[in-house]
Amino acid sequence: MLRQVNLRADMVRQGTYGRKVVRPMTPRFITIHSTQNYSAGARQHSLALKNGALRSAKTRFGNRIGFLIWHFTVDQGVAIQHMPITEQGEHADFGGPGNRLSIGIEMCENRGSNLSATIERTAKLTAVLMKRNQIPLKNVVPHYHWPRRGKHPPNKNCPHFLMDHGRPGTKWRAFLGKVNYYYQQLN
Ligand SMILES: [Zn+2]
Numbered sequence: 001m002l003r004q005v006n007l008r009a010d011m012v013r014q015g016t017y018g019r020k021v022v023r024p025m026t027p028r029f030i031t032i033h034s035t036q037n038y039s040a041g042a043r044q045h046s047l048a049l050k051n052g053a054l055r056s057a058k059t060r061f062g063n064r065i066g067f068l069i070w071h072f073t074v075d076q077g078v079a080i081q082h083m084p085i086t087e088q089g090e091h092a093d094f095g096g097p098g099n100r101l102s103i104g105i106e107m108c109e110n111r112g113s114n115l116s117a118t119i120e121r122t123a124k125l126t127a128v129l130m131k132r133n134q135i136p137l138k139n140v141v142p143h144y145h146w147p148r149r150g151k152h153p154p155n156k157n158c159p160h161f162l163m164d165h166g167r168p169g170t171k172w173r174a175f176l177g178k179v180n181y182y183y184q185q186l187n
Pocket residue numbers: 032033034091143156158159
């Protein structure tokens with residue numbers, strides 16, 4: 001299954017940008033996002049992370065380091081890893097448990113890409129990460145799951161194409177069904 005995921009490592013250099021501060025993590029959750037960037041696939045996101053192009057305002061209760069960073073970006077053809085899963089990212093809820101305890105996966109939705117292929121690849125990667133890290137299906141959550149202090153609304157409509165009316169519903173349950181199907185194949 002890992003071969004089908006087509007996982008590549010293209011790490012942000014330790015000590016730079018999103019990895020300038022190393023915060024150790026034992027992952028207990030997997031958080032699923034979508035990029036809401038309609039012109040970039042996984043390789044472009046990887047470059048942007050390595051070049052420090054994805055800045056975010058650093059505020060008292062907001063982003064802790066001034067950059068966005070997450071663990072994996074998935075598109076229709078590849079999954080790219082940007083940082084070790086033993087380090088905390090900045091992708092979910094600032095200083096909250098989403099960042100402190102979860103592996104962040106971004107799904108690409110660039111125009112013309114095959115979104116269902118991206119979703120399948122994401123489901124397979126999620127299953128592999130569950131198996132490796134003993135993470136149960138109930139701890140696979142959408143970004144929506146983690147409220148963001150000081151933001152309105154606190155619960156983001158993300159990944160928006162797997163939400164129903166801005167929150168988890170039928171589409172999210174169908175995605176979890178796919179993840180569980182692949183997870184069972186690994187057991
Ligand atoms: Zn998100």
